[in-house]
Amino acid sequence: MRYRLRAGSFAWMIQRISGVALTIYIFFHLYYLSSLRDPVKFELLRKLLDDPFVKFGEAGLLLLVIAHSFNGIRLILLDMGVPTRMQKTLFFIAALTGGIIFFIGSWPILGGIL
């Protein structure tokens, strides 16, 4: 469907995509946690985390979590009664603060390889 993309529909798409991606991630996360009982397997998986690709993946994970939670807060505020005319402003505020937090947060993750 070709329809002009506006802040509201863009925010919705981000929310959908990040939501689905995080749900898929949860399974990998639980698999990793399940290896805590097995020292050999744990060490094997832990070594994976030193891989630069996985490091980028971790930064990507941070981005997904920030996008999903900040847009989620925006939606909750709108549901609680913040007027509709504020929805675009709230989206840009969420994007800006989320971007700053992502920048600060991803530095310790990527600092070693960049």
Added chain:
Amino acid sequence: MKTYNFKIKRFNPSEESSPQWQEFSVQMDPMERLLDGLIKIKDNSDGTLTFRRSCAHGICGSCAMKINGKNGLACQTLIKNMPERITIEPLAAYPVIKDLVVDMTQFFMKSEEVLPYLINAETPPERERLQSKDEQQKILESITCIMCGSCTSSCPTYWSDKEYLGPAALLKAYRFIFDSRDRAFDERLGRIIHAQGLWRCHSIYNCVEACPKEIDITGHITELKRLAVKNFFKRNK
């Protein structure tokens, strides 16, 4: 006078298998509206171009269409505010009957589901049923809906789920649920509180952007959501 290029999506499902794009060059005065351009095409270039129009003053809602990727009324779109290339398509998500004319049966049936009329069995007063200014204020914005279908057709949720009531029907429900003269509060609320009703709205705000009457549709739906939650807790106290 300035020349505008109209690119129109044409489709006659009874004769063709897929839609075709057709382009027309039209001389337009800056004071004219998009609808005037369509009428000029029909009068001078191609009489087979089919579109709905009735009042041409933004009240009947007949000429709702997708203009440059966004739903709106052709009669309310001033040509001076448009780029030289204008793409016109029929409203999305409704079946095309011919060119820009769509079948809105489903759309009207959704409104019917929420009982879009006053229900009050009490004996009517001698003159009209009165409302206070505050009570009227509550429904004033929702009353201005002209049922053009722009909102429901712009809703991504509706594109993917045709069973969804859609913003127009939910707005209609709001209009009667918050009407102090109406008495079918519970029945009407019951008809919208389900997975394909109120809770299918994901606050995408496309409907608000599309509405030619500038109604804050999502805001009204949000108010219905809050009412539904309040009602739930009140009942389960």
